[in-house]
Amino acid sequence: xxxxxxxADSINARDIGRALPDNLESGRIxxxxxxxxxxxxxxxxxxxxxxxxxxxxxxxxxxxxVGKLYLPTGGYAFLCRYCHNLGYRQQQxxxxxxxQYEKKIKTKxxxxxxxxxxxxxxxxxxxxxxxxxx
Ligand SMILES: [Zn+2]
Numbered sequence: 001x002x003x004x005x006x007x008a009d010s011i012n013a014r015d016i017g018r019a020l021p022d023n024l025e026s027g028r029i030x031x032x033x034x035x036x037x038x039x040x041x042x043x044x045x046x047x048x049x050x051x052x053x054x055x056x057x058x059x060x061x062x063x064x065x066v067g068k069l070y071l072p073t074g075g076y077a078f079l080c081r082y083c084h085n086l087g088y089r090q091q092q093x094x095x096x097x098x099x100q101y102e103k104k105i106k107t108k109x110x111x112x113x114x115x116x117x118x119x120x121x122x123x124x125x126x127x128x129x130x131x132x133x134x
Contacts, residue, residue, distance in 0.1 A: 002087035017055025
């Protein structure tokens with residue numbers, strides 16, 4: 001099972017963007033990771049729908065443009081959720097429920113086919129009506 005996004009420390013590009021001057025479209029920031037050291041993260045911007053900029057981080061691991069970078073427990077760097085293989089709690093819950101539902105359906109189908117097989121065997125064993133008459 002994947003570690004959860006919700007359990008990892010994270011930095012949000014939008015929050016970091018507020019620290020950059022308004023006229024600066026891109027830049028690099030330094031993050032201090034306790035016990036590890038300094039990590040540089042590239043911030044870029046795209047035009048916002050209502051003016052201004054939308055800020056994005058460039059994942060140091062895969063160069064994806066992402067809104068958030070994560071540092072899971074025991075992690076060594078802020079990276080995107082794909083690089084850290086993080087999943088969302090809701091997604092995992094959905095997957096778990098889907099698996100449970102599939103198991104339930106499978107069990108029901110197996111029970112039904114066992115019952116059908118039992119009936120079929122009974123019908124085969126049953127003497128034919130004309131045989132009884134004689
Ligand atoms: Zn990445």
